[in-house]
Amino acid sequence: MFRNVFYLVFASLLFSLAACQSNSPSSEPAATAAPEHKFTIFMAGDSTMSIKQLKDYPETGWGVPFAVFFDDSVRVENRAMNGRSTKTFISEGRWQGIMDELQAGDFVFIQFGHNDESIKKQERYTTPEQFKNNLLRFIADVTSKGAEPILLSPITRRYFDDNGKIKLTHSHSPMVVEVAEQTNVAFIDMDPITRDYFTEMGDDLSTLRFMHIKPNTHPNYPFGVKDNTHTNHLGAREVAQLVLAELRKMEHPLVEHLRPTDPKHLKLKY
Numbered sequence: 001m002f003r004n005v006f007y008l009v010f011a012s013l014l015f016s017l018a019a020c021q022s023n024s025p026s027s028e029p030a031a032t033a034a035p036e037h038k039f040t041i042f043m044a045g046d047s048t049m050s051i052k053q054l055k056d057y058p059e060t061g062w063g064v065p066f067a068v069f070f071d072d073s074v075r076v077e078n079r080a081m082n083g084r085s086t087k088t089f090i091s092e093g094r095w096q097g098i099m100d101e102l103q104a105g106d107f108v109f110i111q112f113g114h115n116d117e118s119i120k121k122q123e124r125y126t127t128p129e130q131f132k133n134n135l136l137r138f139i140a141d142v143t144s145k146g147a148e149p150i151l152l153s154p155i156t157r158r159y160f161d162d163n164g165k166i167k168l169t170h171s172h173s174p175m176v177v178e179v180a181e182q183t184n185v186a187f188i189d190m191d192p193i194t195r196d197y198f199t200e201m202g203d204d205l206s207t208l209r210f211m212h213i214k215p216n217t218h219p220n221y222p223f224g225v226k227d228n229t230h231t232n233h234l235g236a237r238e239v240a241q242l243v244l245a246e247l248r249k250m251e252h253p254l255v256e257h258l259r260p261t262d263p264k265h266l267k268l269k270y
Contacts, residue, residue, distance in 0.1 A: 156170070
């Protein structure tokens with residue numbers, strides 16, 4: 001009996017103490033809710049841009065590091081998906097999904113080409129004319145909503161020629177340039193930008209940016225992998241930085257919404 005009374009009194013004292021602490025002026029203030037975003041950046045593209053499953057790591061689409069560049073006024077919705085072309089992005093309802101959510105003042109990054117030019121995979125393949133028409137549709141749909149499209153040519157594949165330069169392998173890149181010129185939308189020509197960037201590094205250093213993994217070193221790839229299309233964490237971050245550099249050159253309004261720099265980082269130098 002005494003033990004039960006003791007426990008009841010002890011529990012009551014603990015509860016009273018907790019209540020006093022919660023009402024004390026010196027207690028920590030309640031966490032404030034995060035500010036609501038002002039607009040959304042949607043990303044429409046293929047595997048070179050997309051979010052990856054853990055089973056595919058360290059493969060990384062450049063849209064993943066790109067998303068963390070912005071402050072809390074910006075929401076980034078990366079809808080890019082592995083293996084998709086403009087054709088399948090439409091047929092699977094992925095484009096309509098963006099249109100259903102798109103609001104005036106939003107932005108849509110559009111980057112396709114890798115799978116549109118895969119002529120051996122007819123379920124993905126688009127002729128140059130079909131590819132152009134799909135891009136034109138994307139741009140018209142976005143602008144009709146009062147949002148802004150940002151068009152990009154596909155990032156390069158990593159194949160060097162005998163002169164030590166990365167080859168042009170994208171048959172559909174010229175069509176992206178034509179669409180950009182025809183519509184006068186914001187445009188970043190990532191094919192030559194990334195070709196020049198990785199060519200300057202040379203074969204050895206550029207290999208470290210792509211999915212080259214030796215056997216028995218990573219559990220996701222027990223037999224290793226040599227993939228000159230998809231970037232790893234490092235390559236994706238550097239491609240995202242190249243996109244950001246081009247936005248800065250354009251003095252694009254998105255750069256006004258970059259994440260604020262931690263003051264202690266202002267003391268650091270390279």
